Amino acid sequence: MQIRGVMPTVEELGSAPELEVLVDAWLSDEAFLRTVEDLAAELLLLRTDTRHQLPVLGPLAVAGLDQAEVYRATVEAPLRFASTLVAEDRPWTEVLTADWTLTNSTLAAIYGLDHDPDGPEWQRTTWTDGRPMAGWLSDSEVWRRHVSNGSNFHRGRAAFVADTFLCDDIAGRELSVAGTVDITDEAQVAQAVRDQPACAGCHQTLDPLAAFFWGYKEQIMRNAVLDAYAMDCTWDWSLGEPDRGAYRPEHFCYPLQLFDVSEEQGWQDWDLRGPGFYGQPLGDLRDLGAAIVDDPRFATCTARTFYAYLTQVERDQVSDSLALELADVLTSSDWSIRALTRAIVLHPTQSRRDATGPMITRPEQYARTLHDLTGFRWETDLDPIGCQGSPNSCWGTVDLLSSDLFGFRALMGGVDGSAVLDPTHWPTPTRTLAVQALAAEAAGWIVAEDFARPSEDRRLFGGIDTDANDDEIRAHMVWLHGRVLGEPDADVEATWELFVDVRDRSDTDTAWRVVLTAMFEDLDGW
Numbered sequence: 001m002q003i004r005g006v007m008p009t010v011e012e013l014g015s016a017p018e019l020e021v022l023v024d025a026w027l028s029d030e031a032f033l034r035t036v037e038d039l040a041a042e043l044l045l046l047r048t049d050t051r052h053q054l055p056v057l058g059p060l061a062v063a064g065l066d067q068a069e070v071y072r073a074t075v076e077a078p079l080r081f082a083s084t085l086v087a088e089d090r091p092w093t094e095v096l097t098a099d100w101t102l103t104n105s106t107l108a109a110i111y112g113l114d115h116d117p118d119g120p121e122w123q124r125t126t127w128t129d130g131r132p133m134a135g136w137l138s139d140s141e142v143w144r145r146h147v148s149n150g151s152n153f154h155r156g157r158a159a160f161v162a163d164t165f166l167c168d169d170i171a172g173r174e175l176s177v178a179g180t181v182d183i184t185d186e187a188q189v190a191q192a193v194r195d196q197p198a199c200a201g202c203h204q205t206l207d208p209l210a211a212f213f214w215g216y217k218e219q220i221m222r223n224a225v226l227d228a229y230a231m232d233c234t235w236d237w238s239l240g241e242p243d244r245g246a247y248r249p250e251h252f253c254y255p256l257q258l259f260d261v262s263e264e265q266g267w268q269d270w271d272l273r274g275p276g277f278y279g280q281p282l283g284d285l286r287d288l289g290a291a292i293v294d295d296p297r298f299a300t301c302t303a304r305t306f307y308a309y310l311t312q313v314e315r316d317q318v319s320d321s322l323a324l325e326l327a328d329v330l331t332s333s334d335w336s337i338r339a340l341t342r343a344i345v346l347h348p349t350q351s352r353r354d355a356t357g358p359m360i361t362r363p364e365q366y367a368r369t370l371h372d373l374t375g376f377r378w379e380t381d382l383d384p385i386g387c388q389g390s391p392n393s394c395w396g397t398v399d400l401l402s403s404d405l406f407g408f409r410a411l412m413g414g415v416d417g418s419a420v421l422d423p424t425h426w427p428t429p430t431r432t433l434a435v436q437a438l439a440a441e442a443a444g445w446i447v448a449e450d451f452a453r454p455s456e457d458r459r460l461f462g463g464i465d466t467d468a469n470d471d472e473i474r475a476h477m478v479w480l481h482g483r484v485l486g487e488p489d490a491d492v493e494a495t496w497e498l499f500v501d502v503r504d505r506s507d508t509d510t511a512w513r514v515v516l517t518a519m520f521e522d523l524d525g526w
Contacts, residue, residue: 112255158209208276439520
C-alpha cells in the first residue's frame, strides 16, 4: 500500500520470495509513479480544484476543452515531471536543476510552449520566455499556486522554497520585532528589513532568496484573464502608460506571460539584497537550484519528506539520525527515489509500527485499491445545463475521491491544496460516512458486473456462480479475505454468518453485496 497504493495479490501473499524481492518488483510497477505524483502534489499543494481555474477562453475554447482538462493540465504537469524522473531513474536533484519541463497540448496553448501534435500526450519542452531553467523552480504552475501577495516582494515564494526543499521554516522563527514600522509604507518596510536587527535576522536570508523570483509576476488569477479578454487583450494607450509595463492585458491572454526578463532586477528598485543563498551571492535560478541540491540539508529534507509521507508522520518527527541514515542511502544511490523508498519501507521502524503509530488508507490509495479490485470508479457528472456558456463551469465526469470541489478527498483525510494543507491520519466521522457510501456503491457494482460476465473474465467471483453450494461459498470467502483484505489464512466464520443471515432474509446476490461492503469498509484490513 505504501509503494503502489493497492493491495498485494493472493499470489504475492503466498509466494516464496522474500519481502525484499516483492518490494523491488513493486517499485518497478507503474503504480509507484502515481504514489510519487501524490507525494509531490501534497508537497507542492498543487491539486486545488476548489480554487477558480483558468477560464476556457481563446485557443482553449477553440480546442473545445472543458474545465477539467485545463485543471488537469495545469496541476499534473509538475507532478508528471517528478514521476518521469523516477521512471527514467534520473537523479532526484533534477527536480531543481533540470533544463526541461513537461507539457501536453493544453498546457502548451496556455503558455505558448512547443508541442508536437503527432507525438505523445506529454512531451519534453523548454520555457521560451527567457527564464532560467531549473526544474520546479522555473515552473509556472508552481508559482501560480504560490503567489507573491500584496507587496511582499516574493518573500512568500522564498519561504516556501526554504521550507519545502531544505526543511528550514523561516516563517516559523521566533523573533521579537518592535512595532515601530508602518507596514503599509513599502519604502519604510524595505528600509526596516535592511537596517533593523530584528527584521534583518530573517530578511538577510529571506530577501536574497526572494530576489531570484522578481522576473515572475506576483500572480495570474482567473479574473485577470477574464478582464484581459474583456479588454480584447490590448492595453488602451489613450489611458497613458500602464502602471507596470509587464502587467498589460495582453500578458493575461493566452499564451500567458508569467515571466518577464525585464523584471528580473526589480529588487534593485527597492534597494533590497541581491540574489543569494544563505550568505553566498549567486546569479539566477540555475545557481539557486544547484546551491540547494549541493546543500546537505536537501538530502536530509528529502529523506524526511519521503519518510513522513510514506509512514504518515510529521517531518519534524523524523529523528536526525534516521534522516541522516536515509540521506546517505539517497546520495550513495545517485539520488535514486526507488532506493530511498526501498530503504524506508524495509526499515526496522516499519516492523515496529508502535514506534510510528498505525497508518490509514489515503483517499488516493483507497480509490486505486478499489479500482484494482473491482474496476469501479466513484464518479459523477454535475455539470449544469448550458454550462458551455460559462468559462469555469463544465467539468464533465469527476472522480469523487480525487476532487474537493465535487467529491470527498479532504473529507477522507486528504488535502485540497488551498484550505486543507495537512492530511488527517486518523479516523474521522466524515471519513467513515464517505467510506460507507463508497463501499456500498463499489460492492453493488462489482457483484452485478462480475456475475454478468463469463467466469474467466471476472475480477472477484471467478470460478463461482450464484447457485454455488455452501462449501464452495465458504472456500471462496477464504480467497476473498486474501484478495481484498490481505488475510489469506483468515477465519471466515463471522463472514459466513453474515452471508447466511442476509441470504436467508433476501437472496445470494444481496448477501454477496453486504459481505463485500463490510470488507471494503474494513479499514483495519487496508
